[in-house]
Amino acid sequence: MRRISVFGATGSIGVNTVDLLRRQGGAETFDVVALSGGRNIALLAEQARELRADIAVTAFPELLAELRAALAGSDTLAAAGPAAIAEAAARPSDWTMSAIVGAAGLAPGLAALGRGGTLALANKESMVAAGPLMLTEAARNKARILPVDSEHSAIFQAMNGEEKRVVERIILTASGGPFRDWPLEKLRDATPAEAVRHPNWNMGARISVDSASMFNKAMELIETKEFFGVPPEQIEVLVHPQSIVHSLVGFVDGALLAHLGPPDMRGAIGYALNWPRRSPGPLERLDLGAVGRLDFSPPDERRFPALALARAVMRAGGLNGAAFNAAKEVALDGFLAGKIGFLDMAGIVETVLEKMNSGDDLKITTFDLDRVLEVDRLARQAGKDAMARVKNRF
Numbered sequence: 001m002r003r004i005s006v007f008g009a010t011g012s013i014g015v016n017t018v019d020l021l022r023r024q025g026g027a028e029t030f031d032v033v034a035l036s037g038g039r040n041i042a043l044l045a046e047q048a049r050e051l052r053a054d055i056a057v058t059a060f061p062e063l064l065a066e067l068r069a070a071l072a073g074s075d076t077l078a079a080a081g082p083a084a085i086a087e088a089a090a091r092p093s094d095w096t097m098s099a100i101v102g103a104a105g106l107a108p109g110l111a112a113l114g115r116g117g118t119l120a121l122a123n124k125e126s127m128v129a130a131g132p133l134m135l136t137e138a139a140r141n142k143a144r145i146l147p148v149d150s151e152h153s154a155i156f157q158a159m160n161g162e163e164k165r166v167v168e169r170i171i172l173t174a175s176g177g178p179f180r181d182w183p184l185e186k187l188r189d190a191t192p193a194e195a196v197r198h199p200n201w202n203m204g205a206r207i208s209v210d211s212a213s214m215f216n217k218a219m220e221l222i223e224t225k226e227f228f229g230v231p232p233e234q235i236e237v238l239v240h241p242q243s244i245v246h247s248l249v250g251f252v253d254g255a256l257l258a259h260l261g262p263p264d265m266r267g268a269i270g271y272a273l274n275w276p277r278r279s280p281g282p283l284e285r286l287d288l289g290a291v292g293r294l295d296f297s298p299p300d301e302r303r304f305p306a307l308a309l310a311r312a313v314m315r316a317g318g319l320n321g322a323a324f325n326a327a328k329e330v331a332l333d334g335f336l337a338g339k340i341g342f343l344d345m346a347g348i349v350e351t352v353l354e355k356m357n358s359g360d361d362l363k364i365t366t367f368d369l370d371r372v373l374e375v376d377r378l379a380r381q382a383g384k385d386a387m388a389r390v391k392n393r394f
């Protein structure tokens, strides 16, 4: 039986992953090793019972007693805290889903890569903050990383069987989010409630706000560069409001291969789960006749400054991605908490990058987890300082 672990099992990606495991036979088909979650103990325990997981881990130590009680009478071991999550990720498994949100997904992802097998990577933050580290760790342990972000899955599928040297460009599509057509003036006053209302995809709150600011696409630019090893100038972004073309790859002969599908993450998750084969999946079948038209336009980098910031990060490389990711997370928290405005998020990230690039913080060449976590810490502090100054302006 194939051994499976799911980190972030109770989130949007996690629940979709569990849904696919269930549809393919659940505990009858898979040997489920570890599941992790956060505050939703009831759901984590229910998933662990259904899939007969060896261990279930909540990120929060104070919830351990509750998890133990919820798992009473089952064969699943209860554990809690970041170290327990990383330990669970180091348990032998053939296929591991990395679907924790934020930089917290980095250590478990690395732990999973440390013992080989396949890592299905939804946690784009780990590629943005520590792409070279993730790839080295995978190579060192003969582990494989399969992309789960819909764009990167689309690119991966379009490149299937092609040599890297025949790839001329990669075009990432972006829905444009709920603020696609909002003028700059209106963006200034955008609220968190407005920002989480994504027109096409049903996702966690944080990635939904990132989609509205296009920080999500900015992260995906960096993720593309790191994952596929293409130079930044060969990666483009195209706004495509229908979210049906998930991305495109252009080849040296002028051919452009697109991947199309309904906006349902079970497409990309299922592809990673069944790779290198395809298996029957629950996606609604596209009726292009009913869709009628597909629109494309270039993004407006003035209203969405996150994209230019990502380009600067890609050019600078090294630990800039770690600083970018951490500063973005702090700014996002600030926006969600009502401390700063929507457009302040990009301003904060820019300030942090400027500050950290003016010193030596990002110049160190050794790329290990401790160094990444140290840069993450420094960038968060710099982000909080910058945020305090924004607040004081009012």
Ligand code: NAD
Residues within 6 Å of the ligand: 007, 008, 009, 010, 011, 012, 013, 014, 036, 037, 038, 039, 040, 059, 085, 098, 099, 100, 101, 102, 104, 122, 123, 124, 125, 148, 149, 150, 201, 202, 203, 204, 205, 206, 207, 265
């Ligand atoms: P979510 O918020 O719905 O779920 C996050 C999961 O991580 C939950 O299980 C939560 O309990 C857990 N978690 C939260 N904080 C944690 C912490 N500090 N330590 C350990 N676990 C923690 O998020 P999501 O939308 O499922 O996204 C998960 C990841 O997948 C993110 O990196 C996101 O960028 C990426 N992704 C999501 C989508 C999508 O459609 N939702 C698409 C592409 C990529």
Ligand code: MG
Residues within 6 Å of the ligand: 149, 150, 151, 220
């Ligand atoms: Mg995506």
